[in-house]
Amino acid sequence: MTQNTVSLQVTRRFDAAPERVFDAWLDVEVARHWLFRDETGEIVAARADPRVGGTFSFVRRDAEGADLEHVGEYLVIDRPRRLVFTFAVPSISPEYDRVTIDIERLDRGCELTLTSEMSPEIFAEWGEQTKEGWTKLLGGLAAQVEG
Numbered sequence: 001m002t003q004n005t006v007s008l009q010v011t012r013r014f015d016a017a018p019e020r021v022f023d024a025w026l027d028v029e030v031a032r033h034w035l036f037r038d039e040t041g042e043i044v045a046a047r048a049d050p051r052v053g054g055t056f057s058f059v060r061r062d063a064e065g066a067d068l069e070h071v072g073e074y075l076v077i078d079r080p081r082r083l084v085f086t087f088a089v090p091s092i093s094p095e096y097d098r099v100t101i102d103i104e105r106l107d108r109g110c111e112l113t114l115t116s117e118m119s120p121e122i123f124a125e126w127g128e129q130t131k132e133g134w135t136k137l138l139g140g141l142a143a144q145v146e147g
Contacts, residue, residue, distance in 0.1 A: 006123040008131045011113045012138045016145040018103045018110040022080035026050035034140030036060050036070040
């Protein structure tokens with residue numbers, strides 16, 4: 001990302017070990033149950049190469065049968081504290097956001113802070129939806145790791 005970015009943050013506490021929360025981002029079989037999906041769609045294809053420089057792709061099919069691919073590249077993998085990756089939905093915009101996941105161990109469980117950096121133009125159009133989307137996805141993550 002360039003210096004000309006806008007960022008938003010979402011923070012959530014989890015009643016789960018930091019390692020479990022961290023690994024849920026990189027294990028494609030776990031991630032396909034919560035990452036980039038919602039109540040109106042399902043993940044129909046998922047792949048991830050969880051290493052620095054590796055990429056991921058999750059294809060979500062909505063209720064009308066339309067597919068939406070979510071892609072990115074892993075930039076930093078520091079288990080269980082930090083994960084940084086690029087993120088885009090190419091059919092909506094060619095621009096990539098930079099997403100940073102910071103996980104802090106607590107006496108019980110952990111706290112995750114997600115920071116999404118994007119261009120001011122993308123923020124103006126998609127900022128509020130992006131924050132709502134990440135908030136909902138972290139709820140899905142909680143259901144996966146706390147159950």
